[in-house]
Amino acid sequence: MLRRRATKGLTKFHCNFPIEISSFPSQKNQLYLLHPCRAIRLLTCSSRAPVLRSFANCGGFSFLFAPSHVTRLPPASGSLYRLGHRRRRMGGVFGALFGGGHRRPGGRAPPAARHRGLVQQPSAAAYDGGRRRAVISKKYSYIPDTFTSLDQVAAALRQQGLESSNLILGIDFTKSNEWTGKQSFGGQSLHRLGDTPNPYEQAISIIGKTLAPFDEDNLIPCFGFGDATTHDYNVFSFHHDNSPCHGFEEVLACYRKIVPHLRLSGPTSFAPIVEAAVDIVDRSGGQYHVLVIVADGQVTRSVDTGDSDLSPQEKRTVDSIVMASSYPLSIILVGVGDGPWEDMQKFDDKLPARDFDNFQFVNFTSIMARSTTAQQKESAFALAALMEVPIQYKATVELGILGRSTGNAKRVTPAPPPLPPAQRQPSLRRGSSNVNAGSARPAEPRDDQVCPICLTNAKDLAFGCGHMCCRECGESLTRCPICRQPIRSKLRLYSG
CATH class of the missing domain: 3.40.50.410 (von Willebrand factor, type A domain)
Structure with missing residues (x-):
């Protein structure tokens, strides 16, 4: 939102963030334009060529000039502001900012405007965003x-x-x-x-x-x-x-x-x-x-994962x-x-x-x-x-994430729900096999023989309460993971 404040006979327009000016123009029709980039430029427009200087720690656009009548430029012009009169001169200023317009005597643009124009700086929207x-x-x-x-x-x-x-x-x-x-x-x-x-x-x-x-x-x-x-x-x-x-x-x-x-x-x-x-x-x-x-x-x-x-x-x-x-x-x-x-x-x-x-x-x-x-x-x-x-x-x-699709989300294809035995695929029925002959897989432990902690190894360690797990998971346990009782004894089990 644009605000206006009078300062020592001048009019200061700024939006979003306050701008502090260390010195004021000594002549009328001078314009200070602050741009929120990494290297902020302070532009002073006199009757001759514009001069660019460094100015840091500014968060928004600010304009400081003597005349009080201001109009908004159309969006194609960058949504900047300009004076209501002497538009040719101000147009030259904006032209110099964006790579053209006002020239020095001799036809060359000033080095600062030529090499360090604001058009090459990061956008204010990206910085503020x-x-x-x-x-x-x-x-x-x-x-x-x-x-x-x-x-x-x-x-x-x-x-x-x-x-x-x-x-x-x-x-x-x-x-x-x-x-x-x-x-x-x-x-x-x-x-x-x-x-x-x-x-x-x-x-x-x-x-x-x-x-x-x-x-x-x-x-x-x-x-x-x-x-x-x-x-x-x-x-x-x-x-x-x-x-x-x-x-x-x-x-x-x-x-x-x-x-x-x-x-x-x-x-x-x-x-x-x-x-x-x-x-x-x-x-x-x-x-x-x-x-x-x-x-x-x-x-x-896992039991061996640190706190x-x-x-x-x-x-x-x-x-x-x-x-x-x-x-x-x-x-x-x-x-x-x-x-x-x-x-x-x-x-x-x-x-x-x-x-x-x-x-x-x-x-x-x-x-x-x-x-x-x-x-x-x-x-x-x-x-x-x-x-x-x-x-x-x-x-x-x-x-700003509501109503926005990034297209970067991982595409997930859910598996079908578990089927009853009568509806399973023929390859899973008795008499069929999906493994090659001579490459028989070792028998996996039944559900009641699998360690309840890692769900992978067979049970080979029993606690005094009667519950069991695998030796790898049970070595450092002090309480039974099932009944929560303190473990007072552990018995190693061996299968023949």
Whole structure:
């Protein structure tokens, strides 16, 4: 915005940033033009040739001259300002700035104008844009929980202009789900299907009740990760054609159809589901999305990884979350099961600088364990999940990433959902083989013989509590990873 201020009989026009002039022109019709480049030029126009001098630490265009009548040049002229009279002289000034126009006697342009013209300097928009983005990123590097009711969150969403968004759902199918329900789900697998809903079914139902009203079209892309077909490098879609689910009723129906036919595996990494969500956002033209990940615990971490170090799965997860902050995407991690959730909080603290704070953790188990009514629990969950969304959406607007498609997102092709045995491919049926004769593969350990920590080696170390793991993972353990009891004795097992 252009502002005007009188200074010692002169008129100073400047925009965006104040400019300090160390000396004033002694003659009328002189013009000081400051350009925000690495080497700012101070131009003085007299009746003869313009003279260029260095002038630093200026953030915007500024014009200081005696006459007070100013008009804007058309966009083709660079959107500069010029005097209302003596336009030929001022035109010569601007011509000298951009490589032509006013000449010295003898026909040669001044060396400064010829070799150091402002037209060769970086643009003011690029300079100010980069600095503005850095300021905004610092402003939204940490988003505190400031709301105390769901009504306040809804009002803040409306105030920011976010009436609806788009939901993406990711479900954790890693093997740790078999033992992280010892306290919260009676020692059963968190994915166990029965007469009563399991924690994942509860979470999906409550997410549908509380967050679905904020979904624009009720079409929810749903993915699973961490099973024996995807491990830590891909996701599978809930539909064979990779189509979204129509409402959370269909999400639950697909979940119940898929669970009996999959094998829990690992290791745990959130990178595949985050990358799949970023791909959806980029393909949508930069529409605002909310990714909800329902998982039973932290990212896989090896026992020999130092406290200040990251495991390969943690590093890839961190990199994906940082990358996602360049897109209009909020990530909500909903924790089900026993935890431990302290490790998840430490992981959140390890996230480096991002364009904005795009990650929120919600302890679903803790909220559902409160001594309140079901409606109060659902409201508390919705509040915790949506707490940071209004500010996150505002950050995407101010950063200029909303409604923008970069075309640089990794293209993700989800695998099909696990099939029941009757629908498997013929090559997987008995009597067929996809390996060459004479190159038989060694038998892999059965699921009940695989180490529950690395999910690779066979169990060959038993604890006093009766649980087992492989010797490599169990050497430095002090507590059983399954029952959490202190390990008082270890017994090495040998197979004949």
